[in-house]
Amino acid sequence: MRREIPLLITGIVGAVFVLQYFIPHWPFSKMNAWFSDWFSIVAAFAIWLGALNLMKISLQKIAGRKEDWGYAIVIIVSFLVIVIPGFGGGQGYREAGTFFSWLYEWVYTPLSSTMFAILAFFVASASYRAFRARNLEATLLLVAAFFVMLGRVPVGDLLTGFMPTGWQLSDLAGWVMNFPQAAGQRAIMIGIALGLVSTSLRIILGIERSHLGGE
């Protein structure tokens, strides 16, 4: 029963999701929203499992003086500093002027932006490796990337301004993006779509059950 009930629920919900795409009539027209709401409710309650797990592991690290236990203190302090004003602020905890909103605006947002900004450096280092002309494929990638990047900035057209329209760098960059790139991406998308259908069917029919543990 431990495995049959989840399989049954998965099968029914999966089948209803498929049917609701083809059937506009009530109740199918509402089922997508209902199930999404239920998922959100379950996920909202489940977040406590994650939060308690985080606290438990961090406290164990501190208690056992395990390696890097100082970071566990940072986690617990950060957690409490954001959770207490969040719950303490009542329903209006996100309104401007609250401590939670201050934390969000002046601590959380800059930290997130910093992490996102680091991406620029990682793109540079990854590009350097990817564009090294080690073989024919990498050389083609390098040449295509060179033209696309140059064609996407004004200096590209400045350099090729003497060429007739349609032959300038921005046109070449557009061609690379709209034809070879789009064709490759669509091929991947078709494969993904078929893979999705196949995986979904396996899950709905209960053939794929390793996500339930074992088998």
Add this chain to the structure above:
Amino acid sequence: MKFDLGTARQLRILLLLLAMALATVVSTGAVSAQGEPVDRVDPDVTGEPMIDSVAMLPADSIPDEAYPAPPTDIAVKDTPNDDGGSIDISWSLSIDDYEGGKVDRYVIMRAPAVNGQPGEFVEIGDVTGRANKVRDGNATEGEAFFYKVVAVNREIRDGVLMWEATTESEAAGPVASSAQWFDWRRLNVFVGVILLCAFILYFINQAQKGKDLFIRKIAGLEAVDEAVGRATEMGKSIFYIPGTQDMNNVQTIAGVTILGRVAELAATYDTWLEVPVSRSLVMVTAKEIVKEAYSKVGRPDSFHEDQVHYLTDDQFGYAAGIDGMVVREKPATIFFMGAFYAESLILAETGNSIGAIQIAGTAMPSQLPFFVAACDYTLIGEELFAASAYLSREPKLLGSLKGQDIGKAVVLVSIIVGVILESLGIWEFSKLFRVID
């Protein structure tokens, strides 16, 4: 043909689904022609000059020639393929409706049907001149209505409305809205899904009967054993990152199914496996899978609850947390399997910087180039979904891969035929594949 219980059950379920779907198709009767998208009734969208004030002249002072001819051929019908509560209204333009003509806008009037006759008409909205169809999205389902379309000519001087000359069409109706049991615009998708499901189930059946199915080698999956072995040899840990999405994402499910195989290998070689997750539900699922894998290889005592642990739901907080752990613990092997967004390169480049062997798999096309650039092996799109079958070699799962390949072949042939026919000026074939959302 012999089926085992499992296959027979699957076929019964599919047939049941098919029968339900066909029943709904049959019960709807004739196919309605689908109209093109039409404007919703919206009083705010008139595109006319702004009126600051109104100085309406008496009706008898409006010149006769100011009155436009009425719109004709008013047609009203229940909006097809919807969940009810909507009626489509169309008409032939007034003969005075042309560039610089006498029609500024059309006002839509609606009246409830009382004993088959129209009751009191009230305005429900308007559209600009030259529009000849509109959708009333506020019709109560099952209640019959009559509609009129009124051509309006207005004189506006310096922002002042001087007069308004209107001519009504004849009333059309009664018509009532109703919900349909099948969206005929999606018939092609329905047929496609049924065909694909049939291919998959056929090959599952073939695989169960012992037929040898050729599945091409997937380098990224062949390298799983090697990657786990490397961590064992180096005496270092393995990190498994199942993406940043929840269990309602198929990619996450595909990601955690591969985790089972990796956990079995890690348990066999007694190598520490760490699974930091960003969703509570994924944590619960992953914990169960890893625990089961350790039991399966006879090492239940080696499993630690802390192996699978939650970090944060926040995208960049999660990336920062994993980066910190990777830099401090320096795992020998990192798996990225699931749905990733902008954090993909942040994670993969950090792993690359410490020299870990990295295997990634995702169906997010925009993140694939990043993984290809930063990881040793990348499962591209469908390979992620194939991983579970590939690693387990379970006949039923392998059969589904074969069915998927046939689906791909059908798509390929359709594209080639479509390109040839389009080049020859035959457009009908490509219309079969048009999907309307």
